[in-house]
Amino acid sequence: MTKAEQALETRERILTAACEVIADIGFEHVSMRKVAEHAGVSKALLHYHFDTREKLFAEAMTHSFAKTGTDTGSDSDADPAAVVLARIVNSMLPTDEELRQDWKLWQELWVRALRDGTARHLAVDLYDQLHAWVGGTVERGVASGEFTDCDVAALGTLVLALCDGLGIRLMLEDPRVDLATARSTVWRAIAPSLGIAPDFPEV
Incomplete structure (x- = not known):
């Protein structure tokens, strides 16, 4: 070495x-x-x-985000856009121990960002990357005809907002929200805009 x-x-x-x-x-x-x-x-x-x-x-x-914030499967370009988007939603929720650790880091960042300009800029930059990740997948689905044309930026904002809110409930182990509920809530909210079935895909 x-x-x-x-x-x-x-x-x-x-x-x-x-x-x-x-x-x-x-x-x-x-x-x-x-x-x-x-x-x-x-x-x-x-x-x-x-x-x-x-x-x-x-x-x-940044290291944590790079490890888990771009993983959509081994051959995402060949998979349907809905499947890739479902994987993105999965990765934005605390669905396993590694992602729960990432969520704890995000929560630390949110707290610091309220008081520190550097942390705030970092948080906004990471959110920009998440928006681009969601938006790129939606645009691919629209271009292929899998999704109906929609406001990509607004849909990305909705996905991130829902995942943030539901993810916090999952981290708190709120009995009203389990993983299946979180996934289906996100999917039912975005399915009409995309013109797809409201059932969360198998990923």
């Missing part, structure tokens, strides 16, 4: 550890020492890659 490869591997390990620690105890309780210990690196090496907690947090959020 070259020095450059080793540095990338170390950076990846630190970011993974930071995501896990922040999700576990919250950013306000995170110290650089705790992240370094969890990553199995020295505090000096951690500071070499990330000189402040704030930079580490921002990079951890």
